[in-house]
Amino acid sequence: MSPAQIRFLTLVRREVNRFFKIKRQTVGAPLLETFLYISVFGAALGTRIDQLHGVDYVVFIIPGLIMMAWATNAFSNNSSSLLQQKFQRSIDDQLSSPASPVELLLAFSLGGFLRGGIVATLTFIASSILVGVPVEHVLVLIPALFLVGFFFSQLGVLVGLRAEQFDDVSFYQTFILQPLIFLGGVFYSATLLPEPFETLTQFNPVYYMIGLVRYGFIGYSETNIALSLLFLTVAAGILFTVNLRLFNRGYRLRA
């Protein structure tokens, strides 16, 4: 391995090491949360709701839960990790190494991306065992989940970079991310909503992400798949570019 490869792998390893050390909180808690959602919404409510667009209600919500797991874990991992390292100034160790801004950005992004991927995969396995989940369009599903993970990884890095205290991170999580995800249609089909909510939902980017992932799993979609994929790619690309510029400028990292 070349020194540059060792360097990059170590930067990533550092991020993975962090969330594995606190796996009860970073992997265990999200799994439990998903399990609770499945029990409460799926098992309890599901017996009343019956079928939605041809599938059991519990199966209808699982794609959204899997996506939500990836998204929130990618986001919260990266925002907290970056903020924590800035706060301790331990990030100076990476900043004064030969690593370039793009390497640093990719390594910080990958931490949350991988954590989200692990939690999402475990959620998928657990729900497959519990209720059985179809995979209809794997070629849409995989890129869609990767893009969602990447998008929220970048968002996490951005928020962690800007944040000056832990409050800042939980603010975004509680007041922006959670509502967008919940109102994006994890637990229902937007077509069931009364106006103006049905229309308002169309302005929520998470709605389209859920559309893609749900299509990948159960083959049902209310949104345009090709357009959503394109749009998500562009959005993730823009976020990455913004982050890269900030890293290049040393924004809130180098005085």
Next chain:
Amino acid sequence: MYALAIKDLVKRYPTGTEALKGVSLEIEEGEFYGLLGPNGAGKSTLIHCTTGLAQPTSGAIEVFGHDAIHHYGDARLAVGLAPQEPNLDWFLTLEESLDFHGGYFGMTRKDRRERAQELLETFSLSDKKDQRTRTLSGGMKRRLILARALMHRPKLLILDEPTAGVDVELRLELWHYVQRINAEGTTILLTTHYLEEAEQLCNKIGFINGGEIVATGTSADLAREYGVTNLEDAYLKLVGRGELSRAHIGSEA
């Protein structure tokens, strides 16, 4: 070739503070250079500009002939930094702290293992290697930070007040250690507020005040330049507090 060559370095912080006002400074390979000056003189700022932690406003910095600002790869490889404020990650163990650092500098796994073990032993930290860094005492943190700075075998070691708040034994231990590696060829840049430390260790001293280098030379040169007999009095003259000289203590009573 200089170990460190700084030319016309200006650093203006976003707050408007001009911490460095066109500093030029050269450190020869193998030198033990002491950078002295009062609080807020710009010592740490100069060090941060050299190591990528602060972004210079203008000027040039070269480490062993390698640009340290724009094409910093080789320059950073050659520098080891022990910062003024301990900046360890509380959640890492001592061994991990050293191991990751070595990885950032491209060391192989085998090399990292051996080097970490060697340094932990040198700084009497071996028995704590699996503990998290937040369990260390202040002096132990200092030692670990020094070990981390040395991990990748830098040719230029920068020590920003390494002996602030450490006990007498550790201070002397550190002196012996850095003197030894200096004798073995490592160039050292040291900042300190203990003038006898600088006098003991450094073969060249630079005075910095208000973001400007105001004098350089051996401690004898500086004493002569300020018309006094020792480094401390020269320093006091520099900061305009000559009346504090120990030569006057007792004479007023």
